[in-house]
Amino acid sequence: MPNSYSNSFHKLTAFFLVLIFSHNFSVFAQTRKTNNQQTAANQSKQSAAKCSGSWTGNVSYTRTQTMTDSKSVKRVSNRGEDKRDWEMRYNYKASVAVLESPERNGSNTGKARIEHQFSSIEKTIAREENSCDCGKTFNVMFGNFQTKTETTANATGAEANVSIGVNADGTYSISVGVPQIKGMTTGKETSSFSGQCVPKEGKNLSMPQTETTVDGNSLTSDGTHRVNPSDPNRLSGSYSKTWQNVTETISWNLEKCGAPLRITDLQFEDMKYPNWNDWQEISEQKGNLQRRQMGRSETGRAAEGRCCLGAR
Numbered sequence: 001m002p003n004s005y006s007n008s009f010h011k012l013t014a015f016f017l018v019l020i021f022s023h024n025f026s027v028f029a030q031t032r033k034t035n036n037q038q039t040a041a042n043q044s045k046q047s048a049a050k051c052s053g054s055w056t057g058n059v060s061y062t063r064t065q066t067m068t069d070s071k072s073v074k075r076v077s078n079r080g081e082d083k084r085d086w087e088m089r090y091n092y093k094a095s096v097a098v099l100e101s102p103e104r105n106g107s108n109t110g111k112a113r114i115e116h117q118f119s120s121i122e123k124t125i126a127r128e129e130n131s132c133d134c135g136k137t138f139n140v141m142f143g144n145f146q147t148k149t150e151t152t153a154n155a156t157g158a159e160a161n162v163s164i165g166v167n168a169d170g171t172y173s174i175s176v177g178v179p180q181i182k183g184m185t186t187g188k189e190t191s192s193f194s195g196q197c198v199p200k201e202g203k204n205l206s207m208p209q210t211e212t213t214v215d216g217n218s219l220t221s222d223g224t225h226r227v228n229p230s231d232p233n234r235l236s237g238s239y240s241k242t243w244q245n246v247t248e249t250i251s252w253n254l255e256k257c258g259a260p261l262r263i264t265d266l267q268f269e270d271m272k273y274p275n276w277n278d279w280q281e282i283s284e285q286k287g288n289l290q291r292r293q294m295g296r297s298e299t300g301r302a303a304e305g306r307c308c309l310g311a312r
Contacts, residue, residue: 051257054100054108055164055235059176059252063217065090067245079138080128091117092217094178096160098254110160112178116153116214122146132197141195144202146188153183153214161218164235164254170226172235174252177218185212219250233257 067088072081094114101107126143163175187207193200221239228234238251 052104053106055254057254059096061094062249063092065246082126084124086122088120098162110162112158112160114155118151120149144192146190148188151185155181173221173223175220179216183214184209
């Protein structure tokens with residue numbers, strides 16, 4: 001009996017100790033959890049207090065322009081003609097990262113990545129019938145001439161201006177301005193001849209790379225876009241303007257008091273043969289690979305046919 005009573009007493013004592021310890025641990029855990037929640041709340045309030053109200057995100061600007069001209073002129077001899085084809089292409093693209101200014105006073109700064117390509121190609125085919133035997137017979141003589149000028153420019157981290165104006169009625173406008181950048185211009189002239197009485201050698205002249213300046217661009221939306229009342233701290237949209245043969249487009253994705261680091265733009269690019277370092281945006285593919293290969297083969301044969309013509 002004494003041993004049984006002693007064992008029961010020890011078990012009862014141990015039970016109460018475990019109960020007391022469990023209660024204290026529960027209180028401690030609740031206190032620790034409450035402290036963590038309070039700390040997180042304080043940090044959230046501090047982060048909100050640090051927001052200066054500046055708009056951050058991404059603004060993109062593009063400008064494209066294409067011009068063509070074709071003309072045929074009769075030769076003075078009235079035995080042939082000069083056919084001229086000219087094409088000009090202008091492509092300008094800027095992606096501006098809109099950042100909060102170091103002063104944290106609600107203003108912002110812009111850092112632009114700019115890509116520019118310009119080309120002007122003029123082709124002339126001269127055709128004339130002439131006699132090499134004093135008028136007994138006449139041969140068709142050709143001359144092919146081509147002049148090509150190209151300008152390319154790239155810049156990273158260029159200072160850009162971005163302005164966001166929100167009106168009391170909920171409308172807003174976006175403005176972007178990108179600066180001048182340095183580029184390189186190259187040129188090339190080629191000529192070939194065929195059918196002449198005395199064979200005439202063509203020429204192939206190249207102009208070395210020359211540094212040039214590419215003008216900056218700017219565009220402002222028309223002010224008809226409206227702030228979404230259910231999400232007033234976010235602005236997104238686009239605006240395009242076309243005049244004559246020029247199309248300008250501005251698109252934006254901006255947020256007020258947004259995260260300091262977020263993805264605002266994603267693009268895929270690949271290298272185009274034969275310029276392995278010339279990265280270009282991947283365009284939408286149409287058709288299957290076999291059809292694309294056949295198209296290249298047919299284009300190649302057509303090009304060979306055109307190359308047969310030549311010379312004045």
